[in-house]
Amino acid sequence: MKDDNFLKENNARHMWHPMGAPGDSLEHPPTIIKSAEGSKITDLDGAEVVDAVGGLWCVNLGYSNDVVKDAIAKQLYELPYYSAFAGTSNPTAIEASYAVREFFKDDGIGRVFFTSGGSDSVETCLRLARQYHRIKGEPTRTKFLSLKKGYHGTHFGGASVNGNNRFRIAYEPLLPGCFHMPSPYTYRNPFNETDPAVLAQLIAQAMEDEINFQGANTIAAFIMEPIQGAGGVIVPHESLMPLLREICTRHGILMISDEVITGFGRTGDWSGARHWGVKPDMMSTAKGITSGYFPVGAALMSEVVADVFENDTRGEAGIYHGYTYSAHPVGAAAVTATLSETLRLDTKTNAAARGAQLYEGALKLAEKYDIIGDVRGGHGLMTGIEIVSDKTAKTPMDLAVMKRIHKAAYDAGAMVRLGGNNVLMSPPLTISEAEIDTVLSALDAGFGAV
Numbered sequence: 001m002k003d004d005n006f007l008k009e010n011n012a013r014h015m016w017h018p019m020g021a022p023g024d025s026l027e028h029p030p031t032i033i034k035s036a037e038g039s040k041i042t043d044l045d046g047a048e049v050v051d052a053v054g055g056l057w058c059v060n061l062g063y064s065n066d067v068v069k070d071a072i073a074k075q076l077y078e079l080p081y082y083s084a085f086a087g088t089s090n091p092t093a094i095e096a097s098y099a100v101r102e103f104f105k106d107d108g109i110g111r112v113f114f115t116s117g118g119s120d121s122v123e124t125c126l127r128l129a130r131q132y133h134r135i136k137g138e139p140t141r142t143k144f145l146s147l148k149k150g151y152h153g154t155h156f157g158g159a160s161v162n163g164n165n166r167f168r169i170a171y172e173p174l175l176p177g178c179f180h181m182p183s184p185y186t187y188r189n190p191f192n193e194t195d196p197a198v199l200a201q202l203i204a205q206a207m208e209d210e211i212n213f214q215g216a217n218t219i220a221a222f223i224m225e226p227i228q229g230a231g232g233v234i235v236p237h238e239s240l241m242p243l244l245r246e247i248c249t250r251h252g253i254l255m256i257s258d259e260v261i262t263g264f265g266r267t268g269d270w271s272g273a274r275h276w277g278v279k280p281d282m283m284s285t286a287k288g289i290t291s292g293y294f295p296v297g298a299a300l301m302s303e304v305v306a307d308v309f310e311n312d313t314r315g316e317a318g319i320y321h322g323y324t325y326s327a328h329p330v331g332a333a334a335v336t337a338t339l340s341e342t343l344r345l346d347t348k349t350n351a352a353a354r355g356a357q358l359y360e361g362a363l364k365l366a367e368k369y370d371i372i373g374d375v376r377g378g379h380g381l382m383t384g385i386e387i388v389s390d391k392t393a394k395t396p397m398d399l400a401v402m403k404r405i406h407k408a409a410y411d412a413g414a415m416v417r418l419g420g421n422n423v424l425m426s427p428p429l430t431i432s433e434a435e436i437d438t439v440l441s442a443l444d445a446g447f448g449a450v
């Protein structure tokens with residue numbers, strides 16, 4: 001390993017970072033994280049802070065789970081790689097697919113298609129949704145519906161159903177045939193509607209209207225996050241997902257629940273769809289599936305969807321899609337170990353309790369600081385705090401001030417994440433009560449520094 005100054009100086013000279021301008025990274029060297037333990041990370045200068053980001057909404061088990069680490073290490077010596085393209089398989093992948101299917105049995109999941117991450121899982125769901133209709137003899141169903149403010153990764157398909165223009169504009173034109181409904185964002189929406197139940201009804205009406213306009217027989221699928229994460233932790237009214245589920249069913253449109261963040265306990269339930277009492281047709285997952293220890297995702301199919309593919313009589317069911325690292329044996333070993341640890345530790349229960357603590361603490365901070373425009377969360381360990389420079393006009397705080405908040409919070413003991421003018425938090429699901437207190441006092445210091 002090179003010395004510390006070498007690392008700081010060289011970072012952006014050779015490496016481009018996702019989600020940032022290369023010039024900015026050259027000018028402002030990033031915080032370099034060199035080690036981690038439990039829910040804490042340590043930077044190159046030796047500062048140790050609570051990681052309220054959970055890596056990137058993914059290190060659900062914290063950084064010290066030796067069961068998962070040992071499973072990965074062992075598998076590297078047994079079989080570090082073999083292809084799972086049709087014709088060959090490997091024992092850990094078979095085991096992992098069983099574990100994932102069991103984990104999501106109550107969601108109606110019947111089959112597992114492994115990928116290398118969340119964007120891959122979304123892409124897989126979108127493609128297989130089109131193919132599903134083709135197999136059923138409805139090849140005109142090719143369009144996709146989604147919600148504004150949603151984040152579905154950065155492949156062209158996922159970016160096309162994304163609802164934040166930051167991820168779209170530079171890469172347009174995107175996939176044709178993608179249409180967006182309003183987000184369940186009570187703080188800002190085109191109806192000026194602050195009642196979440198009424199807003200849910202309005203979104204459902206907008207969806208019906210769009211389906212009638214497009215023609216139901218042209219629409220393949222609707223994709224949504226049960227709780228919108230990267231878009232600012234936008235929690236819908238409990239009626240929204242069931243309402244949209246009913247509309248999808250009535251019009252023969254597949255519902256894809258994008259569970260890349262909400263899967264595996266983050267909402268206080270094992271899946272976000274289950275949190276709202278909904279059974280989707282497909283689920284895209286990643287992140288918590290290995291607690292971030294190995295890059296794995298999975299696209300999950302309901303029994304009904306599986307049935308259509310497996311009983312195809314038209315010769316249309318060949319899945320000519322997939323990745324070199326689909327069902328990677330080392331990733332698969334990580335999956336089985338992570339799911340077994342997730343269940344053993346019952347992380348969803350701690351996520352619900354610590355999530356309530358973080359949300360209530362953030363609400364208290366909102367009483368103290370006028371710059372806090374909106375606090376969102378209260379459903380597991382996902383909390384968003386929207387910062388404004390003028391509370392009446394709801395003017396989004398500018399980035400320079402957001403960065404000041406971020407740095408002051410870090411100096412006071414917590415890493416948080418900025419998403420535009422939102423402070424976003426998604427710590428490990430194993431985080432302790434005392435560590436959440438540290439996050440709250442660090443936020444207090446952050447907001448106090450404005």
Ligand SMILES: Cc1ncc(COP(=O)(O)O)c(C=O)c1O
Pocket residue numbers: 057117118119120122151152153154225229230258259260261286287
């Ligand atoms: C809901 C959702 N879908 C998809 C993705 C993309 O996942 P990945 O970054 O692993 O490709 C993310 C990433 O944060 C996400 O939050």
